[in-house]
Amino acid sequence: xxxxxxxxxxxxxxxxxxxxxxxxxxxxxxxxxxxxxxxxxxxxxxxxxxxxxxxxxxxxxxxxxxxxxxxxxxxxxxxxxxxxxxxxxxxxxxxxxxxxxxxxxxxxxxxxxxxxxxxxxxxxxxxxxxxxxxxxxxxxxxxxxxxxxxxxxxxxxxxxxxxxxxxxxxxxxxxxxxxxxxxxxxxxxxxxxxxxxxxxxxxxxxxxxxxxxxxxxxxxxxxxxxxxxxxxxxxxxxxxxxxxxxxxxxxxxxxxxxxxxxxxxxxxxxxxxxxxxxxxxxxxxxxxxxxxxxxxxxxxxxxxxxxxxxxxxxxxxxxxxxxxxxxxxxxxxxxxxxxxxxxxxxxxxxxxxxxxxxxxxxxxxxxxxxxxxxxxxxxxxxxxxxxxxxxxxxxxxxxxxxxxxxxxxxxxxxxxxxxxxxxxxxxxxxxxxxxxxxxxxxxxxxxxxxxxxxxxxxxxxxxxxxxxxxxxxxxxxxxxxxxxxxxxxxxxxxxxxxxxxxxxxxxxxxxxxxxxxxxxxxxxxxxxxxxxxxxxxxxxxxxxxxxxxxxxxxxxxxxxxxxxxxxxxxxxxxxxxxxxxxxxxxxxxxxxxxxxxxxxxxxxxxxxxxxxxxxxxxxxxxxxxxxxxxxxxxxxxxxxxxxxxxxxxxxxxxxxxxxxxxxxxxxxxxxxxxxxxxxxxxxxxxxxxxxxxxxxxxxxxxxxxxxxxxxxxxxxxxxxxxxxxxxxxxxxxxxxxxxxxxxxxxxxxxxxxxxxxxxxxxxxxxxxxxxxxxxxxxxxxxxxxxxxxxxxxxxxxxxxxxxxxxxxxxxxxxxxxxxxxxxxxxxxxxxxxxxxxxxxxxxxxxxxxxxx
Numbered sequence: 001x002x003x004x005x006x007x008x009x010x011x012x013x014x015x016x017x018x019x020x021x022x023x024x025x026x027x028x029x030x031x032x033x034x035x036x037x038x039x040x041x042x043x044x045x046x047x048x049x050x051x052x053x054x055x056x057x058x059x060x061x062x063x064x065x066x067x068x069x070x071x072x073x074x075x076x077x078x079x080x081x082x083x084x085x086x087x088x089x090x091x092x093x094x095x096x097x098x099x100x101x102x103x104x105x106x107x108x109x110x111x112x113x114x115x116x117x118x119x120x121x122x123x124x125x126x127x128x129x130x131x132x133x134x135x136x137x138x139x140x141x142x143x144x145x146x147x148x149x150x151x152x153x154x155x156x157x158x159x160x161x162x163x164x165x166x167x168x169x170x171x172x173x174x175x176x177x178x179x180x181x182x183x184x185x186x187x188x189x190x191x192x193x194x195x196x197x198x199x200x201x202x203x204x205x206x207x208x209x210x211x212x213x214x215x216x217x218x219x220x221x222x223x224x225x226x227x228x229x230x231x232x233x234x235x236x237x238x239x240x241x242x243x244x245x246x247x248x249x250x251x252x253x254x255x256x257x258x259x260x261x262x263x264x265x266x267x268x269x270x271x272x273x274x275x276x277x278x279x280x281x282x283x284x285x286x287x288x289x290x291x292x293x294x295x296x297x298x299x300x301x302x303x304x305x306x307x308x309x310x311x312x313x314x315x316x317x318x319x320x321x322x323x324x325x326x327x328x329x330x331x332x333x334x335x336x337x338x339x340x341x342x343x344x345x346x347x348x349x350x351x352x353x354x355x356x357x358x359x360x361x362x363x364x365x366x367x368x369x370x371x372x373x374x375x376x377x378x379x380x381x382x383x384x385x386x387x388x389x390x391x392x393x394x395x396x397x398x399x400x401x402x403x404x405x406x407x408x409x410x411x412x413x414x415x416x417x418x419x420x421x422x423x424x425x426x427x428x429x430x431x432x433x434x435x436x437x438x439x440x441x442x443x444x445x446x447x448x449x450x451x452x453x454x455x456x457x458x459x460x461x462x463x464x465x466x467x468x469x470x471x472x473x474x475x476x477x478x479x480x481x482x483x484x485x486x487x488x489x490x491x492x493x494x495x496x497x498x499x500x501x502x503x504x505x506x507x508x509x510x511x512x513x514x515x516x517x518x519x520x521x522x523x524x525x526x527x528x529x530x531x532x533x534x535x536x537x538x539x540x541x542x543x544x545x546x547x548x549x550x551x552x553x554x555x556x557x558x559x560x561x562x563x564x565x566x567x568x569x570x571x572x573x574x575x576x577x578x579x580x581x582x583x584x585x586x587x588x589x590x591x592x593x594x595x596x597x598x599x600x601x602x603x604x605x606x607x608x609x610x611x612x613x614x615x616x617x618x619x620x621x622x623x624x625x626x627x628x629x630x631x632x633x634x635x636x637x638x639x640x641x642x643x644x645x646x647x648x649x650x651x652x653x654x655x656x657x658x659x660x661x662x663x664x665x666x667x668x669x670x671x672x673x674x675x676x677x678x679x680x681x682x683x684x685x686x687x688x689x690x691x692x693x694x695x696x697x698x699x700x701x702x703x704x705x706x707x708x709x710x711x712x713x714x715x716x717x718x719x720x721x722x723x724x725x726x727x728x729x730x731x732x733x734x735x736x737x738x739x740x741x742x743x744x745x746x747x748x749x750x751x752x753x754x755x756x757x758x759x760x761x762x763x764x765x766x767x768x769x770x771x772x773x774x775x776x777x778x779x780x781x782x783x784x785x786x787x788x789x790x791x792x793x794x795x796x797x798x799x800x801x802x803x804x805x806x807x808x809x810x811x812x813x814x815x816x817x818x819x820x821x822x823x824x825x826x827x828x829x830x831x832x833x834x835x836x837x838x839x840x841x842x843x844x845x846x847x848x849x850x851x852x
Contacts, residue, residue, distance in 0.1 A: 003043050004035040004150070005053035008179070010379045010388075014186050015052040022049055040250055044257050047153050047243070048235040051182035051224070054157050057139060057150035058246075065147035067100040068110050075114035075140075075149065081122040083151070088245035089130035090115065096142035104142075111140050111149065135245030155242035161234050162223065165294040173287045174329040176220025178227075178234070180359070180381050185211075185225055187357040187377075187390045188322035194229045194273055196320055207317035209273040212354075214311070214342045215325035216277040216303075219288035225275055226297040231268035233261035276314045278306040280338045281331055282537070306337075308344035312351075321354035328361050328386050332541035333503070336526035339368035340441055346394065356391040362518050365389055367443040434530050444516075447523035450483040454531050461489075464764060472577050472598060474765040475532065478506060484517075485524050488598055489532060490586065493578045499534045500575065500588055504542040540588040569650045576658070580605055582629050583658050585651065595624045595651065599772045600693070603627075603734055603761045607691055608634040610732070614688035618642070618724065620673050621694040625652025631689065632661040640687070642669045642676055644702050672703055674713070677720035690721055690731035692778075710735045715743050719750040722780040731778035734761075738771045748786040749800055753779055 007015045009032055016029040019036055022045055026037040034053075036042065046056045060083065063074035084090065092115070094108035101107045115138075116126040137152040159179040176184075185191070193209040202208070213221050227234065236258065243249045277292075279285040285303065292301050304314045315321070323345050330338050346356050346369055358365045359381070366372050366389070373389035380386065431439040432448055434455075442448075454476055461475050476487040484506040492498040503525060508517035521541075529539050574585040579601060586595045607627050611617055611634025619628045622641040625648075632639055639661075641652050649668045656666055669676065673694070694717065698708040714735070721731050733754070742754055755777040759770070766772045781789070783804065787797045 001039060001043065002035070002037055002059040003046065003153075004030075004033045004057050004059065005046055005050060006033045006055045006057065007053055008032075008380060010377045011052050011179070011183055014183055015050070018050060018052050018186075019046060022046065040248060041253060041257070043153055043243075044254055047158070047241065048233050048257055048261060050158060051228075051234050052179055052186070054159060054179065055152055055154040056158070057152055058243075059148055059150045060138075062146065062148045064145055065098060065101065065142060066145045067098075068106070071101065071107065071147065072110050072114045074147070075111045076118050078115075078118070078149070080115050080118050083247055084115075084119070084127060084136050085245050085247050085249075086123065086125075088127065088135035089133075090127045090136045090138065090245075091129060091131045091134035092138045092140055094140040094142065098142050098145060098147075101142055107142060108140060111138075137242055151242070151246060153241065153243040153246075155240055155244075156238075158235065161238070163237075163295040165296075168294070173218050174284075174382075175218035175287075175291065176326050176328075176359070177381060178220065178224050180379065181220045181224035182228075183377070183379070184221060184324055184326070184357050184359055184388055185228060185322075187375075187388060188324060188355045190225060190322055191228055193320045193322060194231075194268075194271055198272065198319060202319040205317045207319035210315050210318040210321040210354075211273070211275045212311060212315060212321065212323045212345060212351075213275070213277045213325065214306075214323055214345055215284075215327050215330060215338050215358075216279045216288040217284050217326045217329050219277075219291035221324055221326055222275065222277055222288060222292055222301050223295055223297065226292075226295075226300045229268070229271060229273050229275070229300065231264050231271070233258075233265070236261050236265075274315060274318075275301045276311055277301050277303050278311055278341070280306045280334045280341065284329070306341055308341060308348060311341075311345060312348055315350065318350065318354075321351050323351065323354050323356045325356075325358045325360075325365075327365070328359055328381065328384075332505075332521070332543075333525050333539040334536065335362075335364075336443070336522040337536060339365055339443075339522070340526075343368040343370070343441070346391065352395045353393045355393050358389050359386055360389060361386045363387060363389070363515050364443065364519055364522065367519055432527070434527070436530065438530075440526060440530060442523045442526065443519040444523055446482070447520065447527060450480055450520075450524065451527045451531065453479050453483075454487070454528060458532055461765060468764075470579075470601070470765075472579060472596075473763075474598060476528075477766065477768050479768065483520055483524055484508060485521065487524075487528055487532075489534070490575070490577055490588075490594075493576045493583055495583075496574075496576045498538060498575065499532070500538045500540065501528055501532060501534045502540050502542060502588060502594060503528060504592075507543070542592055569647055570654050579626075580608070580630065580633075582626075582633060584624070584626055584629070584655050585658065596626050597623075597736075599736075599763065599766045600626075600734065600761075601763050603732065603773075603775055604630045606757075606761060607631055607689070607732060610634070610689050610730075611636045614729070616640075616687045616689075616726070618687040618690040620677075620690065620692045620721070622652055623648055623693070625649075625655050625668075627691045627693070628652060628666075629655050629659050629661065631691070632656065632666070633659070636689070638665045638667075640667045640669060642671060642673055644670065644672055644700060646670055672706075674708075674717065674720065677717075677724065681720065681723050685724070686726040686729070687724055688726050688729040690724065690729070690778075691734075692717065692721055692731055693734045696735065696737045710737050711740060714740075715746045715750070718747060718752050718754075718778055722750070722752045722778060725780055732775065733778050734773055734775045736773040740774045742774075742776065744790050745792070748790040748792065749783065751780050751783040751786045753781055753786050753789050755779070 005015060005019065012029045012031065012034060016027050016034040019027045019034055024036040024038055024042050024046065028035045043056060043058055046053065061078050065071040065074055092108045092112045094104040094111065112129065120126045139150045139152060141148045159177050161178055190211055196209055211225055216222055277288060279288065289303055292298055302314050304310050323342065325342050327335065327338055342356065342358065342365065345351055356369070369391055371391060374392050375390050377388040379388055430442050430445040432442055432451055434440055434451060457476050457479065461473060465471065465473050471491040472489065474486060474488050478484045478486065486504045488502045490500040490502070505521050508514065525539060525541055529536055574587055576583050577586055584596050588594055604627055608630040611631040615637045617628070617631040617636040617639045619625065619639065619641045622628060622643045625641050628639050628641045641649065643649050649670055653668050656662065694710050695708065696710050718733060725731065744754060747754065757777055758775045761775040762770060762772060784797050784801060787800060
């Protein structure tokens with residue numbers, strides 16, 4: 001019989017070696033698979049024992065298939081009545097194309113028709129199709145003019161073998177898939193270490209084979225390592241197989257192989273080894289501990305603190321050792337420490353004979369280990385690019401280095417020289433003296449310049465902050481072009497004391513080597529908390545694009561509060577900070593921005609000053625309502641806070657309540673701002689002071705088919721805002737699009753004029769970046785006065801005046817742009833459609849104005 005085992009790309013060589021160790025014959029490595037030949041027992045053995053294969057197939061036939069008719073005839077000629085068990089359901093999947101068979105669904109359907117017609121003619125009954133959960137799954141492969149059809153012996157993929165309890169425990173977290181874990185462990189020879197027989201010296205010294213998982217993430221490597229140690233067959237616990245619908249299935253033979261597997265597992269109980277697990281990230285370690293416990297493997301794994309001395313103490317005497325790590329999900333803020341730990345373990349004399357294998361995405365582990373990997377395997381866990389990098393043990397590298405450089409030995413081989421070139425001896429790490437008596441290893445020697453600049457900035461900013469009474473401020477803003485990041489320091493108020501750092505990396509130009517930029521960022525993350533005296537667990541790394549768009553308060557990723565946020569944002573314990581005598585809640589985990597824009601510190605104070613002469617205040621695109629708090633503190637009688645996000649409105653309400661601003665005079669409105677403005681223009685609601693701080697861009701699904709672009713849409717926005725101003729009122733408009741250019745002439749034609757106050761609203765800690773935001777006072781004037789103020793000629797003003805007096809004289813309006821149209825092609829001027837076509841009920845927020 002002809003079989004093949006499929007696998008992810010990058011697995012082929014190791015999978016072929018595994019199949020050979022299983023005693024299978026004629027093993028041949030191909031792309032995405034390894035083929036072998038044998039009897040039914042060999043196919044069963046691959047299903048039961050392969051840790052690397054995704055599926056195992058038995059090839060049923062190969063044939064010509066130039067077109068649909070030839071495909072049908074060839075499939076029909078196969079004796080399906082001797083292959084498929086009576087009553088079994090089937091499903092056929094097609095892969096590949098030929099010159100005439102270009103649609104895989106059609107090819108699969110044609111093959112299914114041929115199979116069913118054959119069964120109907122030979123047995124009198126067609127097979128039932130169950131695409132979701134078939135008894136027999138067949139794979140049709142097409143290439144050029146040839147085709148093959150194979151039976152999937154596995155059923156579900158073989159890598160679906162995590163213990164059920166561990167699967168439930170790991171829901172929503174990163175757990176490395178078992179086949180990827182097996183591939184990593186194969187690189188360090190863990191199976192051979194587990195099978196090693198201990199010597200008398202080993203027993204005397206209490207030395208054991210040892211595996212150190214230096215970044216245990218969700219526990220995937222640990223679970224597979226225990227399975228290998230206990231010699232538990234990967235497929236032993238599976239209850240359903242794809243071969244059960246095959247007429248050639250031999251139940252007695254299968255039971256014999258299962259009994260053999262149980263005997264081997266029983267014999268492996270005599271094995272002795274240590275597995276030590278650590279992780280720099282406390283949350284990841286907690287997940288791994290939960291996974292190991294739920295799988296029933298707690299007695300096999302020793303968790304300890306992520307310090308090299310502690311790890312070595314727990315490892316004890318070793319009789320062969322290996323170090324592995326999965327850093328693909330390590331938070332960026334902790335990556336430097338994770339790599340430093342791996343480097344310290346590799347250089348430890350106790351582990352000189354230990355090879356290292358790391359699953360990583362950035363290729364920076366070589367910098368931490370000061371040696372290029374001996375080999376690298378490109379893989380795609382979770383469909384994301386990653387690399388398994390492998391370093392030989394240091395004693396092996398030293399021997400190769402000595403063999404390649406010794407002048408006394410003339411018999412040096414080219415192979416030894418090549419091996420030495422690939423595994424150079426590690427050089428001493430670059431170390432920085434930060435003045436605290438604890439040298440810091442860094443990846444880039446030039447990072448000392450960054451450390452010096454940050455130390456100087458911190459000293460100056462600290463004096464300035466104390467003088468100004470500021471507790472949250474920017475310490476560094478890409479002062480050195482090569483170290484392009486922003487560092488913000490937050491100090492908690494007495495209710496939640498603490499110091500936090502938010503380090504936002506600006507996207508490096510395409511001309512910069514991504515690995516070099518990443519190494520610099522990791523050095524920043526290591527240096528900044530030491531200089532600024534912030535615990536590592538209070539450092540939060542963000543990625544920020546510095547392009548035509550500014551920051552948009554979107555999600556950072558799966559943070560600690562990513563689920564049920566709206567339900568708990570009002571009650572959730574969040575750090576509290578103080579600014580301007582007010583208290584605000586901040587969230588460092590879940591979003592790119594933390595809940596307050598530090599560059600608006602002066603702008604918020606400006607809102608408070610202007611609010612002292614206002615009765616009614618409106619905050620549009622309100623985010624977390626910090627400006628509303630300042631306006632309320634300024635003494636306004638009524639506030640209206642509008643945002644499209646329920647979560648941010650709840651956050652804004654929490655901030656208001658935190659500062660004692662509660663009552664029916666404070667309104668919180670969830671709506672699309674432009675649509676809401678259009679509605680309010682039809683009411684008598686007017687405001688003395690309006691604050692408008694829109695995002696640069698938004699394509700929120702809550703906006704329907706419309707998108708928002710501040711450069712494109714600001715004229716419509718500000719024209720609408722000006723119509724909501726009470727007599728003598730004004731608005732403060734801000735945006736953070738670096739290249740923003742207000743359309744002053746278009747605005748003037750709508751009676752709107754802007755006063756640029758950007759320079760006076762940029763705080764000292766943001767002075768290096770004068771484009772961090774733009775800020776304007778917005779006023780409404782008679783159109784003639786507005787046009788004259790921006791330089792229109794008398795003739796242009798007269799023409800505009802005539803247009804307004806005589807609407808029929810206006811030029812035809814252009815068709816509304818796509819971003820402002822609804823599905824029926826009509827302008828979307830009403831926001832969300834009202835039910836049953838009824839007009840929206842208008843709410844009066846302010847007291848009704850007297851008179852008409």
